[in-house]
Amino acid sequence: MSTPTFRSELTRGFWRENPIFVIVLGTCPTLAVSTSLQNAVGMGLAVTFVTACSNALVAMLRGIIPNKIRIPCFIVVAATFVTITDLFMHAFTFPLWQALGIFIPLIVVNCIILGRAEAYAYKNTVWHATADGIGMGLGFTLALCAIASIREVLGNGTLWNVPLFGDGFQPILIFILAPGAFFVFGSLMAISNWLKARQGGAA
Amino acid sequence: MMKNETVKFAVLLFLFAGLAGLALGATYQLTRERIAANDDGVRRTALEAVLPVHDNNPFAEKFAWEKYREALLAAAPAEFPPAGDAFWQSEVFPAMQGGTWNGAALQVERIGYGGPVQTAIGVDGAGNLVNIRVVACAQETPGLGTKAAERAFLDGVQYQDPAARVCRSLANTANFSVNKDGGDIAAVTGATISSRAVINAVAQGMRRLAALQQVWLAAAASAVATDAQTGATRPGGYR
Numbered sequence: 001m002s003t004p005t006f007r008s009e010l011t012r013g014f015w016r017e018n019p020i021f022v023i024v025l026g027t028c029p030t031l032a033v034s035t036s037l038q039n040a041v042g043m044g045l046a047v048t049f050v051t052a053c054s055n056a057l058v059a060m061l062r063g064i065i066p067n068k069i070r071i072p073c074f075i076v077v078a079a080t081f082v083t084i085t086d087l088f089m090h091a092f093t094f095p096l097w098q099a100l101g102i103f104i105p106l107i108v109v110n111c112i113i114l115g116r117a118e119a120y121a122y123k124n125t126v127w128h129a130t131a132d133g134i135g136m137g138l139g140f141t142l143a144l145c146a147i148a149s150i151r152e153v154l155g156n157g158t159l160w161n162v163p164l165f166g167d168g169f170q171p172i173l174i175f176i177l178a179p180g181a182f183f184v185f186g187s188l189m190a191i192s193n194w195l196k197a198r199q200g201g202a203a
Numbered sequence: 204m205m206k207n208e209t210v211k212f213a214v215l216l217f218l219f220a221g222l223a224g225l226a227l228g229a230t231y232q233l234t235r236e237r238i239a240a241n242d243d244g245v246r247r248t249a250l251e252a253v254l255p256v257h258d259n260n261p262f263a264e265k266f267a268w269e270k271y272r273e274a275l276l277a278a279a280p281a282e283f284p285p286a287g288d289a290f291w292q293s294e295v296f297p298a299m300q301g302g303t304w305n306g307a308a309l310q311v312e313r314i315g316y317g318g319p320v321q322t323a324i325g326v327d328g329a330g331n332l333v334n335i336r337v338v339a340c341a342q343e344t345p346g347l348g349t350k351a352a353e354r355a356f357l358d359g360v361q362y363q364d365p366a367a368r369v370c371r372s373l374a375n376t377a378n379f380s381v382n383k384d385g386g387d388i389a390a391v392t393g394a395t396i397s398s399r400a401v402i403n404a405v406a407q408g409m410r411r412l413a414a415l416q417q418v419w420l421a422a423a424a425s426a427v428a429t430d431a432q433t434g435a436t437r438p439g440g441y442r
Contacts, residue, residue, distance in 0.1 A: 035346030069212045073219055080223040084230045091234035094241045156346065173393055176346050 004124075009131035013139030019112050020143035021192040026112040030144055031181040033103060037160050040148035042100040043107075044141025048134060050085060050107050051116055054078050055133030058121040065122075074117040082108045112136055143188075150184050151175045246310065246323075246338060250296055253325035253334035255306040257298035265294045268411075271418050279414040282407070295415065304328055304419055310338060311408035315400035318342030320351070322401050326412045331370040335361045335405060340397065348397035356391050360402060373413060379406035 019025045026047075033043045057077050058065075065073045086104040089097040097104075107113065116136050121129035152158055155175030157165050174180045247262070254261055268275070268283075269291040275283055284290050296308045306327035312319050321338040337352035350356060363371045373379065380386030381399045390398035 032344075035344075039346065066212060066215065068208075069216055072216055076219055076223045080226055083227055087230045087234045087238070090241065091237035098245075152346070177393060 004128055006127060006131045009128045010135040013132070013135035013137075014142060015139070018139045018143055018192070019115075019136050020140060021189050023115070024189075025115045026110045026140065027185070029103075029106050029110050030140075030147065031178065031185065033106070034144055034148040034151055034181060034184075035176050036152045036156070036158075037145060037148045038099075039103070040144040041141065043103040044137070044144050046085075046100055046103055047107055047110060047112065047140050048137025050078070050082055051113050051137040051140075052130055052133035054081050054113050055116055055121040055129040056126055057081070058117040059124060059126040059129035062122050070122060071114075071118070074114055074122075078113045078117070079108050112140055146188055147181070147184050150188075151180055155180060249323040249336045249338045250308045250310065253323045253336055254296065254308040255298040255325050255327035255333045257300055257305060259297070259299035261296035261298055261308065264299070265296045267292050267294055268415075271415060271422070274418040274422070275411075275414055278418055279410070282410050282414055295412075297419075298325075298327070300328070303423070304416055306333070307412055307415070309408060309412070311404040313400040313404035315340060315343050315351070316348045316394070316396040317344065320397060320400040320404070322404055322408075324405055324408050326409055328416070330372040330374060330409070330413060330416075332361050332372065332405070332409065333370055337401065343397045344394070347391070348394045350391045351394055351397040351401050356389075356398065357401075359389050360405060373406075373409055379409070 013019060017023060020027065020030055029043065029047075033039050054074075054077055058074060061073075061077075082104060086097075089100070089104065116133060120132045124132070149159060153164060154172050155177075157163060157169045157171045172180075175184065250261075272283075272286060272291055276286070294309065298305045298307055306325065306329075308323060308325040310321055310323050312321045314320070318341070320340045320343065323336045323338050324332060325334040327333050335357050337357065340349055340352050343349050343351065358365050361370060363369045363375050369375070371379070376387050378386040379388070379402070381388055381390045381395060381402050383390060383395050384399070386402070388398075388402050390402075
């Protein structure tokens with residue numbers, strides 16, 4: 001493998017190691033929040049912000065944190081960071097908070113943050129860890145948007161809250177409900193694996 | 204050796220958590236006032252939007268239910284919780300027109316699917332539900348339960364006849380509950396619990412306001428009678 005650069009660490013999460021379709025981390029918020037494209041973008045950007053910051057902080061503190069108690073330390077870092085973000089957004093970017101507010105506390109339980117702190121940030125430099133955090137966050141956002149677009153169009157007949165069909169359209173409600181989330185998630189993962197297998201076969 | 208390590212870790216974790224706590228405390232102090240102001244603004248905007256026609260200042264003349272507790276409990280004991288309940292501290296924003304009662308706005312709350320659903324309602328002097336707005340339903344399922352905050356559903360709650368804009372009142376709606384409970388109001392498909400939280404809270408709020416109106420008018424009438432006996436005059440009408 002070539003030497004990691006800021007760019008290679010950044011783009012890794014988009015497709016090759018996409019946190020949702022390949023690493024399969026953070027599926028709980030993925031299934032819960034992917035009901036509309038607007039929600040997906042909001043949640044995705046909030047997660048990107050927190051993963052980048054928590055990765056940077058963990059990489060910075062990796063000399064101080066003893067190996068045996070690293071997990072509780074990571075959780076404290078992530079939870080503190082999420083709460084501070086939540087409070088600041090509530091106070092200073094109120095309209096944005098109103099739109100995203102429900103997702104902010106959910107970020108703490110997103111495994112991507114803990115997973116990246118453990119698997120990457122604890123073993124790498126601050127610079128690369130930040131790139132990894134942003135990349136993983138954006139990869140999460142892309143995957144979430146893909147699922148959410150399909151669910152919103154089929155389950156609600158809209159995209160970004162804009163109605164796409166006439167009044168005669170009967171939305172397929174199940175796509176908005178939890179079973180539809182699993183269905184779309186599974187189908188997209190299958191497509192992603194198939195594309196990867198083809199790529200691998202060609203090379 | 205083992206023991207030393209445990210103590211070291213405990214102290215380290217303690218310090219770590221303490222630092223995190225300090226950071227959180229500082230942030231909380233820093234943001235507390237702005238957060239409260241922001242939240243108040245939302246509540247006020249919603250209440251302003253739902254208030255019936257008025258020529259007074261409902262926000263200056265707001266009062267807690269506690270003010271009429273005894274009379275209300277005597278008049279409609281089934282509609283109200285016992286004394287001491289937190290409900291009695293919640294506020295009513297009265298709409299006055301020409302010095303007399305023309306309804307009120309208030310915020311009502313019920314537990315929905317994931318948490319509390321707060322709704323602001325305005326009811327005029329004739330008991331019509333003149334406006335309704337969901338203030339907060341943050342814990343409802345996004346894209347499903349949150350549809351109970353949208354106009355398409357709320358129009359069905361507010362209007363007995365949406366086309367003719369006939370508002371609902373306790374008089375023209377025989378069963379003020381969600382259709383799954385045998386009521387007259389259509390729930391959001393797939394979000395009966397969130398819909399029920401809104402509708403039941405609204406229905407209860409309207410029944411309570413009806414009782415309050417009776418009590419208020421009786422109190423105003425007796426104040427007039429007392430004034431007539433003592434010859435006193437009150438600035439600002441019956442208030």
